Amino acid sequence: MQVELMRALGDGTRLAIFERLCAREHTVGELKTHFDVSQPAVSQHLGVLKRCGLVRERRAGRFAHYRARPEGLRPMVQWLTHYRQFWPEKLEALSAMLKEMPDVDAGK
Amino acid sequence: MLMQGNEQIVVDYVLAAPPAKVWRALTEPELLGTWLMQNDIAPVVGHKFTFHAPPRGDWNGTVDCEVLEVVPGSKLVYTWGGGSAKDDGHKMETTVTWTLAPAADGGTLLKLVHHGFHPDDFGFKMMGQGWRSKGAAIERVLAGIS
Numbered sequence: 608m609q610v611e612l613m614r615a616l617g618d619g620t621r622l623a624i625f626e627r628l629c630a631r632e633h634t635v636g637e638l639k640t641h642f643d644v645s646q647p648a649v650s651q652h653l654g655v656l657k658r659c660g661l662v663r664e665r666r667a668g669r670f671a672h673y674r675a676r677p678e679g680l681r682p683m684v685q686w687l688t689h690y691r692q693f694w695p696e697k698l699e700a701l702s703a704m705l706k707e708m709p710d711v712d713a714g715k
Numbered sequence: 716m717l718m719q720g721n722e723q724i725v726v727d728y729v730l731a732a733p734p735a736k737v738w739r740a741l742t743e744p745e746l747l748g749t750w751l752m753q754n755d756i757a758p759v760v761g762h763k764f765t766f767h768a769p770p771r772g773d774w775n776g777t778v779d780c781e782v783l784e785v786v787p788g789s790k791l792v793y794t795w796g797g798g799s800a801k802d803d804g805h806k807m808e809t810t811v812t813w814t815l816a817p818a819a820d821g822g823t824l825l826k827l828v829h830h831g832f833h834p835d836d837f838g839f840k841m842m843g844q845g846w847r848s849k850g851a852a853i854e855r856v857l858a859g860i861s
Contacts, residue, residue, distance in 0.1 A: 694827055694829065703750070705737065708740070
């Protein structure tokens with residue numbers, strides 16, 4: 608999931624769309640006025656963001672309204688949180704092991 | 716935390732052992748297994764190896780790696796796939812870089828950089844200049860979830 612997530616936001620236009628949708632809900636037509644791309648292109652970007660769980664859609668009459676789903680970023684945040692704790696712990700273990708280890712000349 | 720412009724994990728560590736000894740601890744499977752995880756590493760570019768540990772939480776206990784760069788005694792780079800991801804077929808592809816430099820008193824300055832993101836990815840772009848100034852909305856949002 609994370610890879611898709613980050614690729615999705617790695618596109619400049621999609622990232623900009625996501626930012627706008629973080630601020631407030633938009634229709635495709637409203638979004639289009641802010642970007643120099645066609646309406647189908649905006650819809651396609653929204654589709655990618657939706658599949659990644661970064662955008663949610665609300666239908667009201669003839670229009671679909673889109674807004675950001677910031678909790679979709681959570682896997683990325685979790686990844687960072689996990690490894691920020693993991694490595695310092697492991698390096699402590701490395702340090703402890705080196706103290707027990709014979710000198711390099713005594714090894715192979 | 717995501718918005719600190721720091722989408723890689725950097726850990727500097729001063730070890731009391733000389734670089735040659737630390738190098739062994741990074742590249743010999745048995746030694747590496749003692750402090751990190753069970754593995755079949757070899758410091759040979761292109762070598763594919765795996766770390767194994769008991770599964771925990773969302774992690775299936777396996778990390779798939781491939782050696783990308785070896786400078787004996789001073790630099791080791793390998794890919795680090797999976798890890799914390801749910802096993803949904805879309806594992807995280809990241810890179811781990813170890814650099815060793817002699818420190819005072821015969822010790823070693825060990826630097827670990829865990830790059831989480833591909834250059835095409837969002838995270839990598841976030842490291843770039845200017846992103847944060849225009850990402851205020853996301854920043855607020857992330858402050859609420861992290």
